Amino acid sequence: MKSNIHTDPFSVENLNTLNYPTPFYLFDRNRLRDNLKQFKEYIPNVDVHYAVKANPTKDVIETLNESGAGFEIASTNELNLLMQCGVNAEKILYSAPVKPGKFIHEAYEYGVKKFAFDSKQELEKITQSAPGSSVYLRLSVTEHGSRFSLTDKFGVTLDKVVELMQYAKQLGLDPYGLTFHIGSQATSKESWKYAIRTASKAMNLLEEVGIKIQMLDLGGGFPVQYTETVPTLEEIGIAIDKAIKKYLPYRVTLVAEPGRALVATSAVLVTSIFARIKRRYMWLFVDAGSYNSLFETLESQTSMKFEIYHSLTEYNKSLNRRYTVTGPTCDSLDVLAKDVTLPSELKLGDRLYFKSAGAYSVALANSFNGFEPPAIYFVN
Numbered sequence: 001m002k003s004n005i006h007t008d009p010f011s012v013e014n015l016n017t018l019n020y021p022t023p024f025y026l027f028d029r030n031r032l033r034d035n036l037k038q039f040k041e042y043i044p045n046v047d048v049h050y051a052v053k054a055n056p057t058k059d060v061i062e063t064l065n066e067s068g069a070g071f072e073i074a075s076t077n078e079l080n081l082l083m084q085c086g087v088n089a090e091k092i093l094y095s096a097p098v099k100p101g102k103f104i105h106e107a108y109e110y111g112v113k114k115f116a117f118d119s120k121q122e123l124e125k126i127t128q129s130a131p132g133s134s135v136y137l138r139l140s141v142t143e144h145g146s147r148f149s150l151t152d153k154f155g156v157t158l159d160k161v162v163e164l165m166q167y168a169k170q171l172g173l174d175p176y177g178l179t180f181h182i183g184s185q186a187t188s189k190e191s192w193k194y195a196i197r198t199a200s201k202a203m204n205l206l207e208e209v210g211i212k213i214q215m216l217d218l219g220g221g222f223p224v225q226y227t228e229t230v231p232t233l234e235e236i237g238i239a240i241d242k243a244i245k246k247y248l249p250y251r252v253t254l255v256a257e258p259g260r261a262l263v264a265t266s267a268v269l270v271t272s273i274f275a276r277i278k279r280r281y282m283w284l285f286v287d288a289g290s291y292n293s294l295f296e297t298l299e300s301q302t303s304m305k306f307e308i309y310h311s312l313t314e315y316n317k318s319l320n321r322r323y324t325v326t327g328p329t330c331d332s333l334d335v336l337a338k339d340v341t342l343p344s345e346l347k348l349g350d351r352l353y354f355k356s357a358g359a360y361s362v363a364l365a366n367s368f369n370g371f372e373p374p375a376i377y378f379v380n
């Protein structure tokens with residue numbers, strides 16, 4: 001697909017010219033490259049490992065790989081995808097702290113050497129399936145605000161750190177590092193500060209028993225500006241840098257695993273209105289919904305708000321009105337946005353564009369009720 005370098009591919013003017021059947025996603029490879037570049041600029045001295053689960057599309061992986069990113073995986077299928085895209089094993093971290101033993105072995109066979117863990121049982125599995133590997137311990141940290149929490153499922157408190165890392169050594173594994181994840185779409189930069197402080201305490205405890213780690217992995221959670229105001233990457237970078245300087249007892253290799261922050265803004269979801277019905281609210285039905293496109297609207301019960309724009313180029317702004325925008329399935333939870341302000345003139349066949357639709361969208365899509373996930377097109 002060709003595109004004019006002078007136009008923004010996500011502008012109304014450009015999107016209106018695209019005649020593909022809706023719904024579809026339009027991805028811009030340049031945005032992926034820029035997002036990676038900006039991440040490295042604002043969160044400096046950190047090795048970037050893209051969290052594949054945020055968007056496992058081949059073009060996304062290839063573009064980020066060519067631009068120098070590493071990767072973070074949770075399964076053999078994600079590993080296979082990276083293999084198909086020619087990603088070297090040294091660039092892969094296996095950061096899911098709890099894994100099927102078979103997956104550990106398959107990653108080990110490919111040459112992956114670094115595995116996260118948070119229990120003795122997991123260490124035993126790693127010893128059996130990937131002997132001699134480097135392991136990094138997932139810490140449980142306090143989240144100071146994030147849209148999708150991860151505190152309960154994974155991670156250990158400080159009192160377990162020494163015992164687990166000593167056990168790793170005893171099993172012939174390399175007690176390589178520490179990691180944490182402050183939850184996805186974090187809304188407070190304080191989260192990183194406190195998490196880094198917790199990691200520093202763990203480093204001190206380990207140093208007392210003669211274990212010096214090599215890597216601190218800051219995980220993901222870097223937020224994207226949808227319609228809510230979130231700290232910028234620059235602000236987060238400053239907070240991280242301060243915390244590192246203030247708390248860490250010695251230098252380590254720093255790693256980050258952004259998912260959302262690299263892919264969200266790289267795509268727009270293009271939909272068409274196929275019904276406009278007044279009953280209690282004014283409803284707009286569009287041909288993509290929570291199940292086949294924007295799963296996080298379902299997961300968050302629409303408290304996660306995407307920015308929506310539209311195909312009208314001439315309309316009366318003073319006549320804007322409020323709508324509930326809903327997906328095509330017969331399920332009542334399939335609602336994309338409540339109380340969103342859009343032109344009153346919108347009619348059947350007009351399009352709604354959902355901005356920043358590249359993260360946890362394609363990855364979570366299903367064909368519930370016979371509505372298939374949108375096609376995917378790339379520019380640049």
Ligand SMILES: *Cc1c(COP(=O)(O)O)cnc(C)c1O
Nearest residue numbers: 051095184220221257258259260
């Ligand atoms: C999901 C996940 C990430 C990415 O999270 P984002 O919020 O998309 O940045 C990074 N690391 C691990 C271990 C994850 O599970």
